[in-house]
Amino acid sequence: MSNMLSVMREILQEMVKEVQVMTGIHRRAMIIMIVVPVLYSLLFGGMFYQNALTKVPVLVCNLDDGTEGRQFVRDLRMISDLHVEEVALSDQDIAQRMKLDTVSGAIIIPADFSRKLHTGKLTTIELTIDNSNTVLGGTITRAVQSLVSTWEADHSAAERLVLGWNTVDASARLSLTTRVLGNSTGGYEDFFLVVLILHAAQIASVFSLGPSLVLERKRRGRKLFRDTWCCLTAKLIVYTLLELSVLSVCLAISLFCFGLTCRGSWLEITGVMTAYLLAVQAFALFMGAWVSKADKAITYALFYIMPSVLFTGAIWPRHSMDMISLFISYVIPIGYVANDVRALLVLGSASGYGLHVLCLLIYALLFLGLSVWGIKKNLGRFLYVGYPAAGNDDSAS
């Protein structure tokens, strides 16, 4: 018990020293860890601020002279998602304009549109979509499909009324009501922003804490070698607390400025974020403990960090991944947190939450252990044999 207390006391003393070191020689690392997530949150939050696409340009070629064709164009103009430009072009010209211009879709209303609608015959509207950008293509498809469904139902009912059906029977329909839980508008803020903020936190941590440890091996080599566990644990706690505060500020900015939804408990969100940050900081320490030069802590981690956000399962769902991608998604710490934090925010609950926190804590311990081993191994050679341990990069942290 007394041993435990003395270790705790030692770690606390180290934490106080670590704060001094952080605000002193690791000033830049600290600034990066604060500025990068906040800046990314502002940039990405600003990018998705409108939350949905509006005024997507479409061409409308109305070949019909009747009233129905004109009314259909008027209805299209009323849809805020679309920016309608009426043109009188042939099919080939429209295809050419779609290739060359910035229009993403073209609607052709056939010449006999009004006549067929009035005589109860089936008529077809042609919609061509340039789906190179599926976000734009999806917006046009949804808008036009919805308008066509309404028109179809109204005209079918009118047709049946003419044939003598009663009003209730004529307007009876098999409808499909869509209800979306969580992010009902399908907005990108709720879908993407929190995932990017978590990614920003890992970028800032790994690319600043890792290199700063490499430099510190050179400056405080003996101390680090002697009290490796205490020093690294103190470092881990101090930087985790710092990044947790930054992450909380980023979420607060997103909630108040960008309208991010929050239905979950703050305690659970903070819990999973803390476990995630512990794992990320431990990974950063692991990089810093094993590489020889500060910039290598960045270049080696680059291949893992940058694409990791795509493998979280929060963008491309896990059930649609192949075995290799699925394996990667479970190897990376962000894979245990992105989906959970978003689910907690937009749905109010996350399945597998406890297990994921546990996995992240195991990651943190594993990487911390590897970091201690790395420091002992590298500094041992340096201190007792005389090999250079922390590279020859004399740049300041």
Place this chain on the structure above:
Amino acid sequence: MWDILRREMMILLHERRMVLFVLMGAASAYALLIGNLYQGQIVQRIPVVVCDLDDSSLSRQLIGDISNADQYKFIGTVADEPEAMHLLTMQKASVAVIIPKDFARHFQEGSSVNLSFVQNGSNTLEAGYAAAPMQLIWSDWVVRYRAQADIIHGNPELSPAALNLNLRYTGNPVQGYLVFYIYGVMLMAAQIGITMSYALAVQTDVLNGYYQRHGIICVTLAKNLLYWTLSFSSVLLGILVLAGFFDLPFYGSMLKMLFICGIFLFAVENIAGLAGIYFRTKLALVQCLVFYALPSFLLSGYIWPNQGMVGIVNWISCLQPVHYVLMDFRQLALTGAGSNNYWQNVMVLSLIGLCGVIVSCLWIRYKGCWRLRKS
């Protein structure tokens, strides 16, 4: 010139092997990694649960149609709505279809019936893909429903629908995420490679006065040429990976695609050169470059289009070289034609590159003079 090139190559091979790997391999490595992730093109095996409150033979037919949909993974039926909602909120299912009580009776009488389609909307991408198969099933059932109602009312000759929508997709007909995403990822990886390697090369030689000793213009040209050639080869390798492994289309003129890629690499190379001159330490330089990579991709307008961005963000988007290449490259690859702005984009990128070269040379010269005066 040859000596400078040889020295640069030696440095890359002996001192910056990792940087050389990023320069040469990042484009194809990212293409392989992300290409493998999205090789299914669309989200598949979407877990769907059906809440059958009717329990009739007709409702079972509908369940059969839902379970047979290619994109769905049918996880079963539940007896009540709260259970379906629980599965949705616990993310065990992504979609729940609720068949109402008396579904079969209303269907056969021709009176209104309402099917409910409830989605877990936390993942917008999955929600979008999940809606499509249900829409198709529903359209099919609407035709059956209308035909049934017409027979009841003695008008079997009535057309089951008044208005039809004929949808045709160009560019990306299957709405695949792979083709939407991968061209940009490959080019972004090439950008990371060339910026990092070129900036480090410039920084080291500015600090040790190599430019002054061997002629600023000569060294700048040699470095530009070497790194551009290596990076361009890595893009070619990336294109080969995309075409060979994932069978991705390149409908447009390959010459135009490679031309805009080449100009883009020239532009980002020289912007990175400026960063190399500005930063005094290797670490600060590398950090700056990696922190720039993610926002530059997301803000380029490649994924989230510029018309959905607010003023200032749109403005920031236009400041980046990637904004002028990614959309054109994808457009050329998928539809065979670049945008109207193709040549304008080429001009902008060329201008950025040329300004970068000129400013770099002047800046290095100024730094050299200043160091001389100081010494």
